[in-house]
Amino acid sequence: MSGLDGHGPGGAEVGADRVLVIVPAWNESENVGHTVAEIRQANAALDVLVINDGSSDDTARIAAAAGAAVATLPFNMGVGAAMKTGFTFAQRRGYRRAIQVDADGQHNPADIERVLAGLEVADISIGARFADVGDYSVGGPRRWAMVLLAGVVSRVAGTRLTDVTSGFRAANRRAIDQYVRYYPAEYLGDTIDSLVEALHAGLTVTQVPVAMRSRMSGKPSQNPFGATVYLLRSVFAMALALMRGGLKRRPRA
Template structure:
């Protein structure tokens, strides 16, 4: 049975989020004052790094944009190197409510990975059309793979214990949906367990979310491809570890 974490690192991946990152860091520090915060500045061309530092976060600046997967892997390497018991991702755009950090971390008492699920009877977050179909299909497949009922496998609001941090340092892909689908499939095939806890998603604080019919249809196709690739990779990794 996983043990509750004592030292927790909040990892905030941020790319050109100068309008949001300061308030996000301040809210995290207010809601979880005993946890450390690191902002991974993913090659931003604006004042993200300066504002995050002014708000009280440790800042790791990447020389160019690597995507959420690359930024998060950097955060996990830092977490392992500094000896944290757990790490949790909180997005810089303000959609993840820092008040739910402790709730998501509580899931680590049951599993190695705890996902803050947006479609678990809490809040009013809603997605329609092809994007919703894709999310449901992904959740149904990953539920079978993990042998656990999951409703929101694309949520980035997730926590990892020390075992999961080590797995993510070993393998955490940077390509499309790699940070959510591929990393989760690989972790399950490596023997890690997963659970979910219900959370409410908030609207993006500043900026405009990229959701439109064309984008949703493209998301459906790309997510199916990403899932297929993840399952093939996971099976290959599982066979290699068995030999």
């Protein structure tokens, strides 16, 4: 389907127990079919929606052949726009829980239920890479940035978080509605800015330890120069998110 108006998972309004798995994908033809198959193998009752973010390859066709519903954006708009599309779909169809799973295979669908379980105590549940599970590691400037971001967001959230840039996260109905109202498209907005804004809106967050995997195919964009750029841009994204929150809370004269 194109956009949000078509035949998708759940038909019209879905039942309260249904979960929407949102898979943002841009030129992931080598990975998306396997990812969708793994999600369906983990739990056949999950509804899978792949957001084809203006791919120039066969991402949409392969995702559909694997059994997912597909919403295609007219051109590449970024993860933030793709996820807002998915959350808008979830809101319109009445889903009370939604979870992001990346198309590249790094998020293990076997952990979906574990991350969803975090919604029993919070509005947002993050599958955390650095919580004493698995052997995922990051070094250099990228690691410094992640530690800094986690420390600042932990203070805003009032709870200890170790991995605030993880895209493996679940949302309940309150969080879905919040994300439809505000889900930025700029760099790291889909993780940092959206989370800080949700916290400022009164939502709660928790984290669940998960083991991340390497990409199934394709090369990750990690090198010394890229890691340094990541550090600088992530600090800027955090400052922007905190500034926005401060401006909204500042009383008018």
